[in-house]
Amino acid sequence: MVGNTTKFTNFLEPLFSQLTGLLCLAILISIIIIHHATRRRPVYLFDFACFKPGDSHKCTRETFFRQMRLPGTFTEESLAFQVKMLERSGLGESTYAPSSLLSVPMNSCMAEARKEAMDAVFSSVELLLIKTGVNASDIGIVIVNCSLFNPTPSLSAMVINRFGMREGVMSYSLGGMGCSAGLIAIDLAKQLLQVHKSTYAMVVSTENMTLNGYMGNNRSMLVTNSIFRMGGAAVLLSNIPADRRRSKYELVHTVRTHKGADSRSYGCVSQEEDADGTVGVALSKDLMAVAGEALKDNITTLGPLVLPLSEQFLFLITILKKKVFLMSGVKPYIPNFTRAFEHFCIHAGGRAVLDQLERSLGLSEWHMEPSRMTLYRFGNTSSSSLWYELAYAEAKGRICRGDRVWQIAFGSGFKCNSAVWRALRAVPPPAKSNHNPWMDEIGGFPVVVPKVATLASK
Structure with missing residues (x-):
């Protein structure tokens, strides 16, 4: 009997061993399948392209002042105020405006607004397809953002029609979301790329001036x-x-x-009518304070994701002193974000915005250079400004493999959005065929931007 039991046990041992091995293999395969099904897919920035209008669109300060006199709707005080704003804005003599606002008389109509949109959007997309070599039919997701111009058919439909994209392409048009809408579009594309496998997402960012110049005399609306x-x-x-x-x-x-x-945040940037029924975008006196609060909340979330532990520890100590130990007079600790990023692309919203961010984040002139030079050369191009800034850093040959780039922008609503990129390779200064908007003139930058520029002719 004992012998039979021993034989039976000897028979079961290899069987159990095989079953155990198969079970372990099944568990391992299940873990691998679950991991691949749930892990976040990497999102790569293949390339980008910026629209550079022709010389016929150049808008010098003198041109701006001349065109503002044409409608005859501004008082002398309003004209003087706009000149003062322009002199302090940080804009140079080579920014661009649509032909509708440079013609005599100005021609602000729907057809001209469509033409401005097509010039900016179609030219950017054409350059992008040339740079990447990707066929328009291979793109599975199209997102276009423009805050103040939302025609029917939509801007994304215009792109799909112009470039003959496939019927199944997913398209989105984002409107009314201000200068930070470009990063919202990037985030939306990222979310979609986590769901849809092996495809391309194209994000197009622009703004439209033709129908959105303000022709009244409310000062809060004249700044734009x-x-x-x-x-x-x-x-x-x-x-x-x-x-x-x-x-x-x-x-x-x-x-x-x-x-x-x-x-207060919701209403600090608002498109509305003035007392005479003229439509414009009003900027509240609370704008800078609201932007500061939004920035604080944004970097509080971003900081733990990007800052080294030493910076996080110092920040935590400050919070404990103020919130737990109720120590008055403790200055808030501003983390050293230069330890987390090599490059900063801050939306070129205006000189005051850049000055405030430079102080708040403790950045150097070198770090602020792409934003300031973009403001000087191209003006506030709304959500697309971040890409002119990154193009500037590339044109200067500053991007090395492993470098981290922080893009940050503000928008109506009120919003503060960030995107963090890591360079997968060094980006050499572009050749002339690279279609970088700075390629013909980067040797002349940076330039010294005077605190107050003097209008050549008044």
């Missing part, structure tokens, strides 16, 4: 006339693993902060 200019950019994102070696950057983080629940 002086700083907004014509521009646009197109970006190609990919989640195809094979594209990693050809792409420039990998998207590391996106952080979005929305303060719309607060009435």
Whole structure:
């Protein structure tokens, strides 16, 4: 009997061993399948292109002042105020405006607005397709953002029609989201690329001036006339693993902060009618304070994701002193973000915005150079300004492999949005055929921007 039991045991041992091995293999395969099904797919920035209008669109300060006199709707005080704003704006003599606002008389109509949109959007997309060599029919997602011009058919439909994209392409048009809408579009593209496998997402960012110049005399609405200019950019994102070696950057983080629940934040940038029924975009006196609060919330979320532990520890100590130990007089600790990023692309919203961000983040002139030079050369091109800034850093040959880039922008609502990129390779200064908007003149930058520029002719 004992012998039979021993034989039976000897028979079961290898069987149990095989079953155990098969079970372990099944568990391992299940873990691998679950991991591949749930892991976040890398999102690569294949390349981007910025629209550079022709010389016929040049808008010098003298041209601006002449054109503002044409409608005959401004008082002398309003004209003087706009000139003052322009002199202090940080804009140079070579920014661009649409032909509708440079013609005599000015021609602000729907047809001209469409023409401005097509010039900026189509030119950016054409350059992008040339730079990447990707066929328009291979693009699976199209997102176009423009805050103040939302025609029917939509801007994304215009792109699909112009470039003959496939019927199944997913398209989105984002409107009314201000200068930070470009990063919202990037975040939306990232979310879609996590769901849809092996495809390209194209993000196009622009703004439209033709129908949105303010012709009244409310000072809170006149500022936008002086700083907004014509521009646009197109970006190609990919989640195809094979594209990693050809792409420039990998998207590391996106952080979005929305303060719309607060009435003061919600109303600080608003498109509305003045007392005479003239439509314009009003800027509240609370704008800088609201922007500061939104920035604080955004970097509070972003900081732990990007800052080294030493910086996080110092920040935590300050919070504990104020909140737990109730120590008065403790100055807030501003983390050293230069330890987290090599390059900063801060939306070129205006000189005051850049000055405030430089102080708040403790950045050097070198770090601020792409933003200041973009403001000087192209003006405030709304959400596309971040790409002119990154193009500037590339044109200067500053991007090395592994470098981290922080893009940050503000927008109506009120919003503060960030995107963090890591360079997958060094980006050499562009050749003339590279279609970088700075390529013909980068040797002349940076320039000294005077605190107050003097109008050549008044």
